[in-house]
Amino acid sequence: MSEHLPILQVVVPLLAGPLCLLLRHRLLVRGLATAVPLACLTIAGLLLHRVQQVGAISYHIGGWAPPLGIEYRIDLANAYVMVIVSAIAAVVMPFLPGHMGSAMVRRREHLFYAIFLLALAGLLGISATGDMFNAFVFLEIASLASYSLVALGRHRRALVAAYSYLIIGTIGGTFFLLGIGLMYQMTGTLNMVDLAHRLPEPMSPGTPGSRTVLVAFAFLAVGLSIKLAVFPLHQWLPRAYAHAPSAVSAFLAATSTKVSYYLLVRVVFSLFGAAYVFDALKLDRLLLPLSIVAMFAGSTAAIFQTDLKRLLAYSSVAQIGYMTLGVSLASVTGLTGGLVHLFNHALMKGGLFLAAACYGMRLRSSRIADLAGAGRLMPWTTAAFVTGGLALIGVPGTAGFVSKWYLVLAALEQGRWLVAVLVVASSLLAVAYVWRVVEVAYFADRDAGAHPIKEVPPLLLVPTWILIGATVYFGLRTELTAGVAEAAAGVLWESLR
């Protein structure tokens, strides 16, 4: 049984999705949908544990040996990502039934769960697979499911947001596919390990294939950057996250961009190798300024938002900048910072969007101005929001500080003190946008005529606080985050060769 864990990780949610359609019965579906992410989390935890002890696991689907057969290859890096993805899925689950937007969705809950589980299957599949084309298929499964989830938002704008997300996402996916094709053309393989071995030959400058490989890399990188919402390819993200149901935003913000980041890192470091990407192509010269611009532009835009979810979404653009900065610093410490931030940001943004979902449930609005009086009337939700906000700022004792620590350290190691200063300076913008919300929630009084509000039930508070509590816990104990991320960065850095 245990040797089949890598495939179970993906197949369980993949089968559970359609099963929801067959079951239809509300309680059965809810039970299944709650159990599956927990099962995935267990499997991911077991895998991470195994990988930590014995190193990478290779699983051959159907017994066909790679590179011909499809291989699932679990190492520290993707085991770590899968733990995050399934943990977030398990935590947001209680939010999904009660909170969903329209009555239509509530009547057809089983459809919703089917899509959600497919999204989860896709995200886990991207992480688990060791085959590039397989990764593309899962990327599209996850994306298609995400488009549908975004479209479920309460307001009709969600439809338009989902549509434009679909268009830009499909362009990104197709670029990715084209990149794979070009790589296949030069190497005749789709297996990641095999690619890592075969790419260096056509890659070396002067050979006839070198230009093709370069184009392949460009398409892969741009395609994934779209999915990851790297500045300036980020425009879809604020719209999608602002109009999706809050719980969906929490799930997507915490997982979808993270998995794309993982795949980008995998392609950059494991397939092509840091020597090619940074020494020969000088990708850092492009990505580093873009990351910094993302940090500032995203946060600045967040400051001027009047809608809470939009604010959080723009903050995501900035936080993705921190993650890509980790890549562009081109060192193990930098990559550690990026990976740690992947984990930490999943926790904080997930928790913050869940808090926004709590607000949305009671206030029936996500406008910041409507939060007036929430500090007194919804004290636990607001406390969660403030704590999550502090983590975004990077206050010591929260997870955000740990990420920032590694990024600044990585910058200083290379003597790039200006980058270091910019990283810390950008967190001041986070102070500004977080405090705008804090001031309204605590100091403004709720209109006398507004409908009465009270704290949300524990069923919703507990998941929110699990994530928010985790940001504090992982701000103080970092063996599980920074420790694993450092090891994972090492694994990625050494490439698959």
Place this chain on the structure above:
Amino acid sequence: MSPEQAIAAALLVPLLGAAGVLLCRRRPNVREAVTVLATLLTFGAVASLVPAVTAGGRPGLELFEVLPGLPLAFAVEPLGMLFALVASGLWILTSIYAIGYMRSHHEGHQTRFYACFAVAIAAALGIAFAANLFTLFLFYELLTLTTYPLVTHHGDERARRAGRLYLGLLMATSIVLLLTAIIWTYAVAGTLDFRPGGILAGRADAPLAIVLLLLFAFGTGKAALMPFHRWLPAAMVAPTPVSALLHAVAVVKAGVFTVTKIVLYVFGLDLLRTSGGGEILAWVAAATLLLAAAVATVQDNLKRRLAYSTISQLAYVVLGAALANGTAALGGSLHVAMHAMAKITLFFCAGAIAVTAHKTEVSQLDGIGRRMPITCGAFFLASLSIIGLPPAGGTWSKWFLVLGAADGERWAMVAVLLAGSLLAIGYLMPVVVRAFFYPPPAAGEGHGEAPLLCLLPLTLTALGCVGQFVFAEPLYRLLAPIAGM
């Protein structure tokens, strides 16, 4: 109680007290009793550490490693001991004073007030006992955040604007400058532990040391070195007990304490001297000292005047550290205690006058000494301590500071120190003179002395100023090791 337990208790009791305050929010009397009990227990725990530290012990407590090589750890050394004693001791009196003040002023949100106050004290003690820069930074930020609700206590537009300035300035300096300096130090030295003699000595060359020193000094916004001082006058919108304990003692002392500790245990006096960084820092401090004192003389609002006086007096401590010799460092450290006792008295008096006579401006105080003789008498004694005249404790700290400057033949600095004291006469004595010698306004006003709960603490702290003059010896013995004496 073992020293480890005492350290843990000192940090935990205020937090438990805060939790207790929140639980008893519906019963004010129980709530206040919880606060006072917490203050007493905390002070007990802190005081129980004194004998061990005076005897040369350095009790410590290591919790766990947060990042590789960076544990959350505490270690009590003389300077931190002194700061902890001052903060926890004055917390007792401030709590009593706060009960009187908050009730006579009919302030709202008292539960939040007492709870945040207690957490702020826990944060201040965490700073005092921090064994490394990381732990210190953690509690430093916690202190900023927990004092924010206190500054914005009234919640009106004015308080909010002050809160923005407060948080913005303190966060901006600490995140951009201090954090950069900390991580840079870690990258250079490979550790952030406080060690006698410094961790940068031999690892950083002179230009780097100067850059780091300035990053640290300005990054510690709580030390209120100009031009990052404006948060302190802004914070005066808070209720007076907050201004008294936090913005005359805990928060600002946390700032100068941090600077002194960094100078002593991260740079080391030798590196400070040889790199030339001390010289630059000394001039920055001297400029702040004189400018702030000059600004204080023209402030009409009493609390603002005291705030600028605090900025000036804080610069004394920084200057003491920057002069880079043992005697001056001792004087600066002593000044932490002396100034705390004196300034808290002054704020208590200002608050007592505001509560009783509803007067906040210096120009309104004509003849008030006749109605409130005890309050104004206490004000006079505390002023002497700030100025540095006997029979008040400030005499000793200024004495050692001047001695230290003279030892190093830094005559310009001697002149600055003395000029600062002259200016202090200029901004404090007019208040006393007005209160006692100016005729009261014609229309008689129906108030007498301040409420007893306000009067008692301010009398005790005023007597404390004198006590510090008469019984300075234990303080000296506690601090002697850091001066290498």
Place this chain on the structure above:
Amino acid sequence: MSASILGLWNYWAVIVLMMTGLYIVTARDNLVKKVMGLNIFQVSVIMFYVSMAKVRGGTAPILVEGEETVLYSNPLPHVLMLTAIVVGVATTALALALVVRIQEAYGTVEEDELVRIDDDDG
């Protein structure tokens, strides 16, 4: 030079298709037309894979008894494209479903009108 440019005509076809698709996606306001553009864009990549697999003179990869050495085209890209076509169909279906919903909710599928309606909403 010209030989290599003309010799790679299949790539030129792919590029022309791709740019046509992208142009339609960005330049058209009608949401249905955008979907069409997206389809053309996706098809260009499918053509790329298929043409890449073609071996001159090759036939279908079927083993015939007696003939040991059959020259056949690479079947793998074809198989991959079967999956890619499925993905494309799913995407199109979802996109059209969204367009239908948008038409129901807004009464139009013209992007500029949608923007105007949303702006009027404030």
